[in-house]
Amino acid sequence: MDKEVDSQRVDIVSEEREEAEVSRWSAVRKTWRARRRRIVFIALSVLLLPYALIVLYLLEFIHPISTLMLRDLVLLRGYDRQWVEFDDIAPVLVQSVMMSEDGQFCSHGGVDWNQMRGVVQNALDGEQTRGASTIPMQTVKNLFLWNGRSFVRKALELPLAIAADFVWSKRRMMEIYLNVAEWGDGIYGIEAAARHHFGVSAAKLSRRQAALLAVALPNPIDRNAGKPGRGLRRLASVIERRASRSGGYITCLYD
Structure with missing residues (x-):
């Protein structure tokens, strides 16, 4: 039991x-x-x-900052950026930036697929690839992503660029881009860049100054628009000539 x-x-x-x-x-x-x-x-x-x-960011009174500017704030470095309206930027600067960075800005929908296909094909063929970033792609990268080449970043960048181009007008896109682009260590936006490098406002830039600022954009830390070397001056001369003949390319920005 x-x-x-x-x-x-x-x-x-x-x-x-x-x-x-x-x-x-x-x-x-x-x-x-x-x-x-x-x-x-x-x-x-x-x-x-x-x-x-x-x-x-459709709201024009909102002045976005970039991830690099945010980084500078977090690291307590500070930065120089003075927001300027699109109409207060010298047209020669807009023309120069378009001819240097994205000649088809007015005609594509955020991504230049013809250039993108060429880059992909070159990569598949094992050839050196060239940049195919449009101004919308660079804008969303500056606002939301990070620098450096990465397939992950590019995969995030493409749909963001298409969405931004769909939502914003071309003028708003260009205004934001020119106000967040880096033009030197701690120098952001065209107004701060014009004053830092040439001692003038963005509205008073000459064609030569505009071209120098435009060709400095791909590498603003090493390329000093205010103290250009021979190579930078040569590139600026090319962009000057293109900008002077850019009337048909900028119809989405100026009537």
């Missing part, structure tokens, strides 16, 4: 242990599911936030 009671007690204890074990693993699974949901929610929020900001 005692043996039967002991056996029943053992069975009860075993069942209780099994139930406790099942309950523990069930709690662990629930915890992991909750964590996965939070991670997915955070990841989706991070991915969707730039698209919400694109809509917000």
